[in-house]
Amino acid sequence: MKKILTLVFVSVLGGIITLSAYKLFVEPDSTIASNIENTSPFFVPTANYDAKTTNLLNTESPNFIKAADKTIHAVVHVKNTAVISGPVTFEDLFFGRKSERAQIGTGSGVIISPDGYIITNNHVINGAKEIGITLNDNRIYEAELIGTDEKTDMALLKIKADDDLPYITFGDSDQAQIGEWVLAVGNPFNLTSTVTAGIISAKSRDLSGRNSQSFIQTDAAVNPGNSGGALVNVNGDLIGINTAITSQTGSYIGYSFAVPSNIARKVVEDIMEYGDVQTGILGVTGGPLNSKAAEQFGVKDTQGFYISSVEEDSGAEKAGIQSGDVIKRIDNVDISKFSDLSGYLSTKRPNDVVNVTITRDNKTKVLPVTLVKNLTVDLPILGRVKDAKTSDLRKFKVKNGVKIAQLDGRYASNWKANGIEEGCILTAINGVEINSIEEAKRVIDNKSSDEPLKFEIINKNGEKENFYWR
Incomplete structure (x- = not known):
């Protein structure tokens, strides 16, 4: 019994000595190590940055609330009631009836003035016997067709309201940049007041193959019913009228196209002032350059519009532009293809003067050209x-x-x-x-x-x- 007590005493004493040694010698070192491991690292930058420069950590997502609030009430639903000839039935022949049927199409429109002027696509109202307009607050009006332009696919309507209407102001589509955020506002699939977002993917797109179009391309979702609706920037300014999509199914699969606002505004102004669209032409024919074409024509420029001929009595001829010249710029717009050229000229009228920058014999010249009516x-x-x-x-x-x-x-x-x-x-x-x-x-x-x-x-x-x- 005495041996057992002695063994227990020795064990307890050994534990006390071990614990005291740990507290005295080991624990302070561990505490220091722990403090070092939990200290946040400090990195020294190796390059200079402007304090105002936005970095990835501080980047804010684009906010479309202001733009949507400014525009959603100014985009309307357009109903086109047309009368078409349907297939002739036996009853039609027997009773001597006409095989006419009512056909209803829908789209969108944009109010551009407080007194009720509305711009939309020509294809939205083409062939209409009646045009109905439904506002975002569900008020319904019958619209008057003021004028159309088939070339740009634009149409101008007018409704009479008892009070001023919300409207969208035109922006400058020439200032729109590739990569810029935009909103498409319209009525796809008869779903009123729909807003989708995207970026500008390209400018001066031609879908016809005839170099006669100059669309803004976006990846904002646009579907049937959006035609005639608004394409706006983050400030809510109108920079385009949504017109077409590229699709094998008839619905949106990635890209949509809008008529630039500068073209749409000019069409509206011409219809209101002259009754039709006034077209100012430069008076040249030719085509865009690339390295192969440049070699063929014997010029060093691989970008620009090569002039193959100049029309007699045109503004270009009178200004001294010659066959073999290369147009590089008109006013402040760079020209790399014909749709750049035709798109900008679509915003001009006869007797307007444009400054045309050309290259000739490796020299650059700027020639003022007075546009003329179509010759x-x-x-x-x-x-x-x-x-x-x-x-x-x-x-x-x-x-x-x-x-x-x-x-x-x-x-x-x-x-x-x-x-x-x-x-x-x-x-x-x-x-x-x-x-x-x-x-x-x-x-x-x-x-x-x-x-x-x-x-x-x-x-x-x-x-x-x-x-x-x-």
Whole structure:
């Protein structure tokens, strides 16, 4: 028993000694190590940064609340009621009824003034017998069609309201930048007051293949029903009218396209002031450059618009622009393709002056050019015609007519085989005497689809000939 007590005493004493030694010698070192491990590291920057520079940690997500609040009440629902000819049934024939049916289409529109002017796409209201407008507060109005422009796919409507309406102000689409945040506001699938966000993916896009369009491309979701709606920047300024999507399904799959606001605004102003769109032209033809084309034409520029020909009596000819010149810039807009050129000129009118920067023989020149009205018009089968000078008429001993500037390439050999070439005079269409290209276009536009086409032309020998097409 005494041995057991002695063993317990020795064990307890040994534990006390061990614990005392740990407290005295080991624990302070551990505490120091622990403090070192928990101290936050301090990094010394190796480059200088402006204190105002935004870094990834401080970047704020874009806020669209202000833009949406400014625009959502100014975007309307457009209902187009058209009358179309449907398939003829046995009952129609038996009862002598017309096979006409009402067809309803929908889209969007943008109020651009407090007194009720609304801009939308021409294809939204095309063929409409009635146009209905529903505001965001569910008020419904019947709209008056003020005017349209098929080329830019724009239309101007007007409603009469008892009080001032919310509206969106035009922004400057030329100042819009690739990568800039935008909102698309509209009524997709008849869902009113819908807002989607994206960025500007590209500018001056042409979807026609004819270099006649100049769209803003975005990745904001746009679907059927959005057409005619607003594309706005983060300030709520109108920078485009949503018009088209690229899709194999008919619905949005990645990209949408808007008519730039500067073009839309000019169309609206022209319709209100002149009744139609005034087009100012430069008077050049050609194409965009790349390294292969530059080698072919013998120029060093691989970007820009190469001029292959200059129209007679055009502003470009009078300003001294020549075949072989390369257009690099117009005013403050860089030109790398024809849609850049056509898009900017679509915002101009006859008699406007633009500063054209060209390169010629490796030298740069800036030439002021006064734009003129369209000098030519394309006629079916025949080709391009222009107003004739007095000397042209005197040469063929006629008192009226327009001059054939270029034959339609598909039928040029047939025309020439019959003694018709560039420079001959077209004097009448379907029995109507022609004195200008405007008159020629008017006769063609007013011709019914089943009416035959008759051209009266003075051939190269000065003989009058008639040509018919059905």
